[in-house]
Amino acid sequence: MISTVDGNVIVFEREFDASKALLFQAFSEEQHLKNWWGPRGWILSHCHIDFRVDGIWHYCMKCVDENLGDFYGFESWGKGVYQEIVQDERIVYIDYFSDADGNEVEGMPSTLSTLIFQEIDGKTKLINRAEYHSAEALKTVLDMGMEQGIIETWNRLGEYISSIK
Numbered sequence: 453m454i455s456t457v458d459g460n461v462i463v464f465e466r467e468f469d470a471s472k473a474l475l476f477q478a479f480s481e482e483q484h485l486k487n488w489w490g491p492r493g494w495i496l497s498h499c500h501i502d503f504r505v506d507g508i509w510h511y512c513m514k515c516v517d518e519n520l521g522d523f524y525g526f527e528s529w530g531k532g533v534y535q536e537i538v539q540d541e542r543i544v545y546i547d548y549f550s551d552a553d554g555n556e557v558e559g560m561p562s563t564l565s566t567l568i569f570q571e572i573d574g575k576t577k578l579i580n581r582a583e584y585h586s587a588e589a590l591k592t593v594l595d596m597g598m599e600q601g602i603i604e605t606w607n608r609l610g611e612y613i614s615s616i617k
Contacts, residue, residue, distance in 0.1 A: 453603055460587045462599070464580040466606055470613045472569035472576040476540045478609060479567060485511075488612040491604035493517025497527070498552075507534050509545070510554050531556065532565075543567040561589035578606075 453466040478484040490513040498512035509532035515523040536544035549560035568579040584590040
């Protein structure tokens with residue numbers, strides 16, 4: 453995986469051994485997301501998607517691995533609001549920290565995420581451009597371990613995709 457930081461933007465890139473249609477499905481359908489979203493030791497205990505522009509993805513990641521110490525049992529709620537969807541090509545959404553009712557958590561940075569799916573010789577390059585309102589907001593999420601979380605999440609995605617191809 454490649455990641456680059458420039459001011460208030462971080463970009464992740466990785467190639468997956470899957471068609472872009474399959475990879476796109478993995479990001480747009482509950483039954484797929486429940487199998488891979490989140491770092492190792494975490495599950496999606498709640499996942500509801502209204503996959504359309506202005507639709508909402510509301511989810512909860514829960515730590516179920518006792519080896520993760522203080523994180524065990526912890527819940528992290530999020531809400532994505534879809535801005536643009538181009539089938540098998542691009543998903544743009546704003547990702548917020550939220551509570552169980554979908555209310556945005558004040559003081560926590562939101563992310564404008566753009567997922568781009570580029571098919572190359574039967575594989576798909578996934579590009580995730582994450583933009584924050586400031587470099588300080590990006591630093592906040594990086595300090596929370598966001599980069600490691602994305603790496604682990606995408607590792608799980610790769611394993612899941614391999615298992616369903």
